Amino acid sequence: MADAASRLTTLAGNLLGAPPPVRIRAWDGSEAGAPDAPVLVVRHRRALRRLLWKPGELGLVRGWVAGEIDVEGDLYEALDRLAGLIWDRPPPEDGEARSSAAGRAQALLDPRLRAAARDLLELSGPRAWLPLAPPAEEVRRRRGPLHTRFRDRQAISHHYDVGNDFYELVLGPSMVYSCAYWADGGSLEDAQRDKLDLICRKLALDEGDRLLDVGCGWGSMAIHAAREYGARVTGITLSREQAAYARKRIAEEGLTDRVEIRVQDYRDVKDGPYDAISSIGMAEHVGSARYREYADVLYGLLRPGGRLLNHQIARRPEKDETAYRVDDFIDAYVFPDGELAPVGATLSILEEAGFEARDVESIREHYARTLRAWVANLESAWKDAVRRTSPGRARIWRLYMAASAVSFERNRIGVNQILAVKTPEGGASGLPLRAREWTESPPR
Structure with missing residues (x-):
């Protein structure tokens, strides 16, 4: 040898x-x-x-x-x-x-x-014909139809219920697990705050507005909308660990009268109408077979004139869409059952559900920078990260985030914010004539 x-x-x-x-x-x-x-x-x-x-x-x-x-x-x-x-x-x-x-x-x-x-x-050596068991972190083979409520709960738990203290190391104080919105010279925390504020402005949130935050994570969007804009927020997640963490943060902020966090599937929300809905980095879990249902549910939960901000990773279209297959690494170790769609397909389904698409903003380069910041956080606290989860899990996260950063940089994938409106009969959308008026308002 x-x-x-x-x-x-x-x-x-x-x-x-x-x-x-x-x-x-x-x-x-x-x-x-x-x-x-x-x-x-x-x-x-x-x-x-x-x-x-x-x-x-x-x-x-x-x-x-x-x-x-x-x-x-x-x-x-x-x-x-x-x-x-x-x-x-x-x-x-x-x-x-x-x-x-x-x-x-x-x-x-x-x-x-x-x-x-x-x-x-x-x-490979003399034992080449003996297969090795996959690492313990690999998702076991799943059975049954995709995106049932039970299977979605399992998939979400695999990715998010790995320890809130581990996510604190990776995400930093903002505890926001989606693409930040960067300005030159700003920190990760500044960029995540600016992203949340941009979404609130796109949704035109005002005092007393009802906001549904779908896939609320650790509560950062709900807290920002309630504290800075006076919104009344319902946040939903399938992760019990996220929900417990978010409720603790909300209590510490003194916002329990304005924010409610539920462990609930979006398909089971029945208490509309809402003035606005934010869905930030959640729709990647919905799946192509369920996406029209997702759009229909959110449309039905909004009042006439209500707005949806859909923040979602997108892939490039295939020449033959029937040939598309989910990435083996991501499916087995990172986001079980997750699916990416081209932004055009997402827009079409939202419109089929009745939404009027009013604005699409690509922030692809922002995600590459966000991922590099998360990798830096992980690498700087490597021993602590391994202690809080496992060596294999920490290695998964380092590879997945670094590879994702390269994918965004090479334009293999992108991320977009879609602003859509449930336009009332008569066609009065309620949006300003200058479609991007929110960009002229400084972050709070």
């Missing part, structure tokens, strides 16, 4: 069809590959066994979560280099789908790939 790194470099080149853009260090201490590049460290041959049994992204991620694979150097640079070679590669020139039976058969006949498979088997 001498010079395992050189063999791994050759193996990676054969599989990818190009030299790996990072340097590789193997478990025997050998190094090979691109000079002056981030180093992909393969600490144990078990990582190769995982790839043998689960080729592709999920096998690599299992090795990462288990601590068998790591990166030395700039993680963002490593991910950016790998993104250009793996995730952003053009389709095969012959147009044959990679996952088709014909495509797989062609791969088996390719002598280069057959040689790579033999090398992977040999490098």
Whole structure:
């Protein structure tokens, strides 16, 4: 097994069809590959066994979560280099789908790939044919239809009920888990406050208005709307840990007469009408099969003239939308059952439900900066973060947030705020003639 790194470099080149853009260090201490590049460290041959049994992204991620694979150097640079070679590669020139039976058969006949498979088997060691159990943090196989109330509760609990003290380390004092709205020179806390204030202004909140905050998280939007605008807020979440934390914050702010937090599914809210609804980073959990129902429910909960602010991550459209599939890493370790849709599809469904879409603001670059700030928080408190959750969970979060930052920077995904109105009969929307009047008001 001498010079395992050189063999791994050759193996990676054969599989990818190009030299790996990072340097590789193997478990025997050998190094090979691109000079002056981030180093992909393969600490144990078990990582190769995982790839043998689960080729592709999920096998690599299992090795990462288990601590068998790591990166030395700039993680963002490593991910950016790998993104250009793996995730952003053009389709095969012959147009044959990679996952088709014909495509797989062609791969088996390719002598280069057959040689790579033999090398992977040999490098994996004598136990190569024994599968390894996935890391404990991986979501167990789910059964039954997507986005039932029970399954949604399980998915939300997996992501959010990992300890409020862990989220405090990552998110900082604002405890806002969505894209901030940055100004030059501002802190993360300033940017999150400005984002909440921007939403309140887009919703034209006023003293006594009823606001429904769907997916209220740890209560930051509810507190800001009640304290700064005098709104009466109902916040709903499926996470019991979030709800308990939010209620404690609200009591400490002296806002219990203005803010109510419920553990409740959006489909079960029956106490409309509301003057405004905010949905900030929640709709990604709804799913394409349920999105029209989500839009219908929110439309029905608003009074005529009421406004919806839908803040949601979007993906780029596929040439063939039937070919879209959820990212294996995200589904297995981060957001089980989460789905992203193109912003155009979201707008269409909101309009089909009866909403009039009045404004769309893309804040993609803001999310890349937000994620980098969260990663910095996590890295600066790494030992404490591991203690509060688990080494695997902390590694998941570091990878997912850093990779997401790169995805936003490369325009693979975006995030948009959609302002929509339940326009009354007669067509008087109640919005100012200057559609973006809120941008002229300074943050409070």
